[in-house]
Amino acid sequence: MLKTIWVGLASLTLASAAQAQSAEAPSPACELHIWPAERMxxxxxxxLGGGLLDAALHAGKDASNKAQMASALDSPSQVDALQSLDLxxxxxxxxxxxxxxHEAPLERKTMNKVKTRRSDSTAACYSELITADVLYHKAAIYGRSLKTLFMVRDFGNDQKIDFxxxxxGGNGLSLFPAKEGEDAxxxxxxxVGVFKKNFEEYANNARKSMALKKKA
Known part of the structure; x- marks a missing residue:
């Protein structure tokens, strides 16, 4: 009789321990993979309002601007800037x-073609944040601005894009590019600051888009 009671108690203890361990086991972590832009x-x-002649007249200045942009917003710096935000x-x-x-950019031409995960991760909760383009624009009338193209994709637990x-995102510039004698x-x-501001603008619109999808 005592043996039966002890066996029963042992079974209950093991079952309780197993349930507690199961309850305490953390759910698989979600992953957000970040890639920088390949091109600027x-x-x-x-x-003249654009066109080949306008491009030729400003080719030297635009080449200099691109070199400076690549210095301030190289691949690691883009990812650092995004990670510094409250993602x-x-x-x-x-x-x-x-x-x-991911500090190596994705090929720009594949961004819209590839509809599956861009990493080898098999996480059950998986999403991506990809920076596609970084564009400096100076217009005779509207002035200087930095525009950035972002893309967020959520896959859930498979290879199908759920969202x-x-x-x-775009905002004005007042200091870049620095002229001779100015603070470079x-x-x-x-x-870098406007790059982050562009993402905040983008993310605000992304949340609105996601909310509308959930209501649909």
């Missing part, structure tokens, strides 16, 4: 989401 561009339009709030990520950085939002460091810092 500088476009200056004068009173969990901006993109409404699930608690505990792990940020995984995708691709759009530009401040001008480059402004690029």
């Amino acid at each position: 561009a500088s476009v200056t339009t004068g009173l 969990a709030t901006l993109l409404e990520l699930k608690p505990g989401t792990v940020i995984i950085r 995708e939002y691709k759009a530009w 460091v401040a001008a480059l810092d402004e690029l």
